[in-house]
Amino acid sequence: TAGKVITCKAAIAWEADKPLSIEDVEVSPPKAHEVRVKILYTGICHTDAYTLSGQDAEGIFPSILGHEGGGVVESVGEGVTNVKVGDHVIPLYTAECRECKFCKSGKTNLCGAVRATQGKGVMPDGTVRFKCKGKDIYHFMGTSTFSQYTVVADVSIVTVNPNAPLDKACLLGCGITTGFGALTKTPDVENSNVAVFGVGCVGLSILQGARAKKCAKVIAIDTNSNKKDVALKFGATEFINPKDLPEGQSIVDKLIEMTDGGCDFTYDATGNIQVMRQALEACHKGWGVSTVIGVAPAGAEISTRPFQLVTGRVWKGSAFGGVKGRTELPGIVEDYMNGTLMVDEFVTHHQTLSGINAGFDDMHIR
Numbered sequence: 001t002a003g004k005v006i007t008c009k010a011a012i013a014w015e016a017d018k019p020l021s022i023e024d025v026e027v028s029p030p031k032a033h034e035v036r037v038k039i040l041y042t043g044i045c046h047t048d049a050y051t052l053s054g055q056d057a058e059g060i061f062p063s064i065l066g067h068e069g070g071g072v073v074e075s076v077g078e079g080v081t082n083v084k085v086g087d088h089v090i091p092l093y094t095a096e097c098r099e100c101k102f103c104k105s106g107k108t109n110l111c112g113a114v115r116a117t118q119g120k121g122v123m124p125d126g127t128v129r130f131k132c133k134g135k136d137i138y139h140f141m142g143t144s145t146f147s148q149y150t151v152v153a154d155v156s157i158v159t160v161n162p163n164a165p166l167d168k169a170c171l172l173g174c175g176i177t178t179g180f181g182a183l184t185k186t187p188d189v190e191n192s193n194v195a196v197f198g199v200g201c202v203g204l205s206i207l208q209g210a211r212a213k214k215c216a217k218v219i220a221i222d223t224n225s226n227k228k229d230v231a232l233k234f235g236a237t238e239f240i241n242p243k244d245l246p247e248g249q250s251i252v253d254k255l256i257e258m259t260d261g262g263c264d265f266t267y268d269a270t271g272n273i274q275v276m277r278q279a280l281e282a283c284h285k286g287w288g289v290s291t292v293i294g295v296a297p298a299g300a301e302i303s304t305r306p307f308q309l310v311t312g313r314v315w316k317g318s319a320f321g322g323v324k325g326r327t328e329l330p331g332i333v334e335d336y337m338n339g340t341l342m343v344d345e346f347v348t349h350h351q352t353l354s355g356i357n358a359g360f361d362d363m364h365i366r
């Protein structure tokens with residue numbers, strides 16, 4: 001198949017706020033520094049639903065969504081040296097070129113190499129590799145995993161241990177890594193008091209990180225009390241449903257009381273801007289650090305009294321857990337393989353490609 005157009009099935013997002021439709025798509029061979037991947041499995045992330053809903057400022061249609069994939073390299077373009085045919089791979093929506101200002105800074109996992117074209121739904125040369133019914137179909141997040149074959153930039157893919165089952169390891173392409181990385185890469189997090197807002201895939205993975213880092217109090221917060229058991233299983237030492245607090249006591253008050261003045265570290269894994277504010281304000285005066293992870297509704301803005309920052313709280317954020325995909329993701333796959341990181345437990349529902357719209361509905365089962 002190398003060098004030839006492949007016709008396969010993909011889920012096309014023709015327009016915003018409509019179900020995906022399964023179509024035959026033509027996938028062009030990879031050009032220089034590109035890789036064509038046979039996608040075997042993909043997760044569905046709320047960000048896919050967010051973009052499909054039409055809210056994402058970078059959402060373009062028609063496109064092939066999906067960014068939590070696992071697959072096997074089918075062919076490589078000229079000049080590709082980091083992966084080879086047959087490798088088990090995870091596509092990376094946060095690339096790592098190792099040459100740009102960001103990569104060389106040693107300060108961030110964000111990479112400047114392909115981000116601009118990625119946001120426009122095209123490959124680095126400005127063109128697309130997908131066609132359907134004679135129309136160009138845009139890429140998404142540099143990954144487009146809702147297709148049986150996809151093409152990605154070589155800086156946007158990493159080979160992982162072939163013994164890792166890809167039906168589960170694919171989840172390391174977004175949610176689990178985002179949470180686990182955000183916590184475990186936080187400086188001085190050991191033995192600290194931590195609060196995690198939102199007990200979904202990202203929040204649970206933050207909790208796992210907190211256990212791995214031997215944090216002291218690890219307080220999980222969710223408005224759905226059904227999440228309590230799973231939060232405790234993944235590393236929370238306490239669970240609070242803010243709706244259960246007595247009249248007049250806010251979640252911020254409660255957390256400050258529980259931690260003798262506030263948390264050392266808090267994490268937002270909800271995307272809700274009121275929650276982001278609570279997460280900041282529940283931080284300890286003088287040193288508490290709050291990390292924003294959730295994607296907020298389009299146009300939403302965060303606010304707090306500047307005094308919160310003047311008095312030493314720090315508001316920051318991270319993407320993909322601060323993880324450099326090519327350098328660090330293989331090690332996180334090893335954490336999964338050696339039992340440090342729970343991954344299998346996240347798989348609650350399965351669908352085939354033809355059931356992908358039902359898969360979006362499955363995400364909302366509480």
Ligand code: AHE
Nearest residue numbers: 045046047056057058115174295319320
């Ligand atoms: N495209 C949106 C922003 C969406 C966003 O914040 N994406 C997260 C990943 S969500 C994963 O499920 C992210 O990592 N962003 C960093 C980046 O480089 O995209 C918008 O507002 O335009």
Ligand code: ZN
Nearest residue numbers: 045047174175
């Ligand atoms: Zn995601």
